[in-house]
Amino acid sequence: MEKKKRFKMPHAYVIIFIMTVITAILANIIPAGTFDRVEDASGNSVVVADSFHHVDKIGCSIFDMFKSFQIGFEDSAQIIFFIIFAYAFVYVLLKNGTFDALVGSVLRKVGNRIELIIPVCMILFGLLGSTMGMFEETYGLIPVFISIAMALGYDAIVGGSVIYLGVAVGFAAATINPFTIGIAQEVAGVKMFSGLGYRILCFVVFMGISIWYVWRYARRIQKDPTKSYLYGEKIETLECASREEMMEIKMTTTHKLSCLLFVFTIGMLLYGTIKLGWYIDEIATLFIIMTIVSGLVSRFTPSEIADIFIEASKEMMYGALLVGISRSIAVIMENAQIIDTVVYWLATMLQHFRGMASAMGMLFAQNIINFFIPSGAGQALITMPILAPVGEMVGVSRQVSVLAYQFGDGFSNIFWPTSVFMMCGIMRLPINKWYRFVTPLFLIIFAASIVLLGAAVVIGY
Template sequence: MKEKQKKPFKIPHTYVILGIIIVIMAVLTWIVPAGEFDRVVDEASGRTLVVPGSYHEVEGNPVGLFRLLTLVQEAMIDSSGIIFFIFFAYAFVYMQMKCGAFDAAVGAMLRKLHEHKMFIIPLFMLIFGLCGSTFGMTEETFGFIPVFMGIAVALRYDALVGGAMVYVGVITGFASATVNPFTIGVAHTIAELPMFSGLWFRCIVFAVFMCVSMWYVMRYAKKVQKEPRLSIVKDVELSAEGLSEEELMKTEFTVKHKISMLLFLITVILIMFGAIKLGWYINEIAGLFLGMMILVGLIQGYNFSEIAQIFIEACRDIMFGALVCGVAKTILLVMQDGMIIDTFTNAIVGIADTNNKYLSAFMMLITQNLLNFFIPSGSGQAVTSMPIMVPIADMVELPRQVAVLAYQFGDGFSNMIWPTSVATWCGMMKLPMDKWYKFVLPLGGILLALETVFIMIATAINYGPF
């Protein structure tokens, strides 16, 4: 008799992984006691804040099978803003790729840089990092992922390098924020600290974390360039194939291409100006992307029917990544519907309440990292955790600025680890989540160690408001 060959274990589809987490959370709504904090509206900021010490159990609302299925639909509706934003952002980028403007621009850049092409990695990671650090840019970078994946492949790295340039770059900047209004600004308001105070220390933090992240990505890129078989994604189809480096070097950068890339640069500038000065968010930026896509198409000589067809092609290409947002949002809705988020929050924040300020500072860091799984929104985590953390900091004579720093680290860096965030980014890259974890977990360990070091330093120097 022939022996049965064992099938090699295959990591489930991203949607299956998320589905397993969703089901686990639904089961927990039948096991974990339901509860909630009292909340009040802060008159000064207009934000709804948690009342410390007000947690109490309430009547449970376990999530059944049919309710679970309807929550998937509700999650898709709740996520529709970001889903359609992804469609429009990618369509703009896709138009630039379709007409060859990006290939031509990369070719021109390579002709200028010659042997210094490796500096493309730290240069763009720093740009994305500064955007995350200053005005909280995160989802706005989704449209750049396929561009940089293509650039990385052309430079004889792999597509993962390009995705990491965007993902690791912007998340590192967001987590080591300097003047991010959505994290530092909200946390400082709640902690009653001068807005954006303590900037000097956060600038040092930003510089160190960005250098480490850039070193890590460059190290992997050099390894893959030297020995392609060491690529983590060598057996994965990431749809990032494009022209070779030699072909790009020979690609003519025409006047139409230059106009298209000028419009790309203008779009980025308008996004920054609109976000900082005009309060733009998803809807306004999506509208800008749509308008610029049409304009670039017309400049390249496409008629409206052709532009419409290109838009459909772009949406089809990015469908997997866009819909991941809705599937991942189901996790949060299940916990909200089952009223167990505040139960987990109450249990987690309790570990930060110790009699030693160094231990409390460290436990605040761990607490905020854990909370980011349950409350992935930066400002949402601030209004939930900071009203509880500030009194704890006062009790152990820990500077409130340290509590803000712990929140900032925990809310940010774990976005590269928790599946609620990773699923969306991997969806954009069409990358299996296990491949991302193989790449990022060593970096995650390094960053967590650095977070701890800076938290301890901040506690030792009594890091204050100025």
């Protein structure tokens, strides 16, 4: 009797292709429509409420579907090359042994309390996401944390979660994030960064849930590696010394100088984004410069630095290409002009609810819209001019509407394929394994979102 073949999860690229086909089909079913847009005082293109109108059906042909991949790569070029340049800098510090020496030094000092790295790092990245809106800037660090986590007896999920979940949850539970809260409150006509106290409470609750969840999983697999969702899976990671080897490595002058360069780079990144208005192009430029500088400090020749850059590019190519391929889904929806139609349908449905039910409806609606508009700022500019007045009509304050947008836009970034596929590419994780890990957490966070949103309505937030 022949053994039944076990189901094998398709390649990530195959899954994205299937989703692209489904999106192309929907583009031919959902009517095309658009809102009128005007430029606000800050130069943002904001939709005009009650201006929705249908346009001639555009749809998506088979040729257009395949063309979306090419356009997706063009649209994503900025992110793709940013990931490569950011990782190249980190890769130099891996090649010269700085990270191994640094982790070894930390291990010697903290001993068995090494698990504290999980809450400490998650809080750090959470604060960066919550206050400054950092997200893409952390991509280059993910492979490093994965390698370090595996060397410490954890798995790639733990290493990736420390950064991905840390910054994503912080970004979603934003306190003064200018790219989400700032824009949403401005568009909704709410005083900038008002209601901060309640958002700080939300940040503490959501970060606490996330840290508990990752920490619990990490401790479980450290005691019994077979409990890992990746047990038996071959995960490609950076070559990293074992825990015992790390503890034997002493910090050399080169390692110390490299650490200073790393701290200086992070400091410049923060200063540039806060004070100078830097974004991806400027930060990528910083990484290019520091890659060369750190290579010279490490006494690598120019040719060796070039070889290291090529190695780093090869390591990140899987994830970088996934960024471009994933973008094809958004390209089809934008070209077919079905995004505004979905937003209009959801806003129309919300008008049938009242009070707390309407607030919950907004949360569900914003979660759905985040599939179509993964950009936090983009979602605020499209949805807030519509949902803020709709909320007032049904007894929900504009402040609560912003909170519903914040929760709906942010937390689904750890679940919706439009974000997860790219992050799994960077982490080199099988998509089904990530979903097995993160689905219970997402459901817990979603339940907490409902409770906190309901409490906001009750207290008249």
